Amino acid sequence: AQKVTQAQTEISVVEKEDVTLDCVYETRDTTYYLFWYKQPPSGELVFLIRRNSFDEQNEISGRYSWNFQKSTSSFNFTITASQVVDSAVYFCALNSNSGYALNFGKGTSLLVTP
Amino acid sequence: KAGVTQTPRYLIKTRGQQVTLSCSPISGHRSVSWYQQTPGQGLQFLFEYFSETQRNKGNFPGRFSGRQFSNSRSEMNVSTLELGDSALYLCASSLETSGGVTDTQYFGPGTRLTVL
Numbered sequence: 556a557q558k559v560t561q562a563q564t565e566i567s568v569v570e571k572e573d574v575t576l577d578c579v580y581e582t583r584d585t586t587y588y589l590f591w592y593k594q595p596p597s598g599e600l601v602f603l604i605r606r607n608s609f610d611e612q613n614e615i616s617g618r619y620s621w622n623f624q625k626s627t628s629s630f631n632f633t634i635t636a637s638q639v640v641d642s643a644v645y646f647c648a649l650n651s652n653s654g655y656a657l658n659f660g661k662g663t664s665l666l667v668t669p
Numbered sequence: 670k671a672g673v674t675q676t677p678r679y680l681i682k683t684r685g686q687q688v689t690l691s692c693s694p695i696s697g698h699r700s701v702s703w704y705q706q707t708p709g710q711g712l713q714f715l716f717e718y719f720s721e722t723q724r725n726k727g728n729f730p731g732r733f734s735g736r737q738f739s740n741s742r743s744e745m746n747v748s749t750l751e752l753g754d755s756a757l758y759l760c761a762s763s764l765e766t767s768g769g770v771t772d773t774q775y776f777g778p779g780t781r782l783t784v785l
Contacts, residue, residue, distance in 0.1 A: 597778065598781070599778040599779065600759060600776035602773060602774075602775055655700065655717040655719075656714035657702075657704075657712075657774060660711075662711065662712075
């Protein structure tokens, strides 16, 4: 069985603070894929990043960075110098070749205030 | 390139009715997946279609069904609506060109269904 846990339900920060969103996953598959999606109030899920299980290289994209560690089954997401526009619900998801479904965590609601 | 489109965006139905939701994938994408999002259960997988065939199905009752057309467009149908079917229904498409490799799913804006 596959499972994704996002222990942080809600996070509130002040603009320009750094914030890390945690994601822990469980899977018995040796090949799997991890994703982060952002859901603004409009409702659409916006793809942010994909990471394959065989590629543990960390990723940085502007103010966003991702830390993938297979040893701890974690795929954490950090926003540097947060902005009000970052306010949204962020979902971590897991997929493997044994199926075509994304298994989502419960999401972390991030509120960035001025 | 246009993104995933879903129609209608909002829908209000009453218990016992049926509803059909439509999804047009990104041009060239061959796989379409459907998800239900509710405050209590979160995002749950409904089913996935590829080349007009359902390849995978989530744990939902038979009232939920879908299909895919030759142009990759997809519809999902919910019959005998219940109050608990009120949710945001999200459609996602992916390329799926290589066998055995999972492609990224891109989501549409969703259809918000309210059952009264």
